[in-house]
Amino acid sequence: MCSRNRITFGVAILMLSLGIARIASADGGEQQVCDVRADYALGMEDYSEAIRLHTEVIRKRPDDALAHYHLGFAEGMMGNRKAEVSEYQRSAALGLKNWDLFLNIGLAQLEIGELDAATDSLRQAVLLGENHAESHFNLALAYERRGMHADAERETLASLRLNPGQPDARNLLGVIDAQEGQTVRASLVWRELVNDVPDYEPARANLALLGSSNEIARGKTAAVVPPPAAAVAAIEDQRKPPAQRRETELVLDSAKQNGR
16 A cells, blocks of 8 residues: 655645545455556555556556556656546446445545535535544545535544544634634634644634734724714715725635635
8 A cells, every 4th residue: 555645735714634545456356456566666655667557557457456556647647647547436436336446536536626516525425434534634634625514513523433543624614614714613622622733824824814814803993983972974874884894804715715
């Protein structure tokens, strides 16, 4: 089995720092090696050679589902996202039904922005690997990206039940709370996370961003609340708070986009 951190995501209202681990071999009782030389190159992270050798294997055995899986993994590690997804899908069509295959399909689809397809793939990963925390967590990410916060929270909590120590999942809970306007809850989640994992920078960054947005909101509110003596003269300004709320939201959205 070969895994490696591939990318870092910044998602949601603030920041998530996620090392996505791709799993290069089938799980469970399936055959683990499609070809000794090809899989050796994959295990040594010589992805160009792994692509060449797995392509040879597939030329001889086009119905080798595991070879397509491994070729897709190597393609993905070389940045060939469409080829990666295509090989994974061929592997699934040929009958490979492992949770880690569908996890990898979903993660690749997330990377290229195919959110609906990624959600379907990651749901399948959860169905096949319900006892694997990463299946639930990455499905939660797909839901969060689609704005399906209740579903995202459910899957995040499922992931945490399986692996309570995950800082990324705890951070995601804070992100979901913040997006739902539960800033006090979000702050508590991140403060506890910083206390438990002092070097986890996303939680610190999120607390700072949350504090900054709250300061902006307080400042704008103060600016549109007139002193008693000026209340009558400023009566027409009472419609300003909604506009100020929109400005605050733009600040948070900008933080979201910069995080990505």
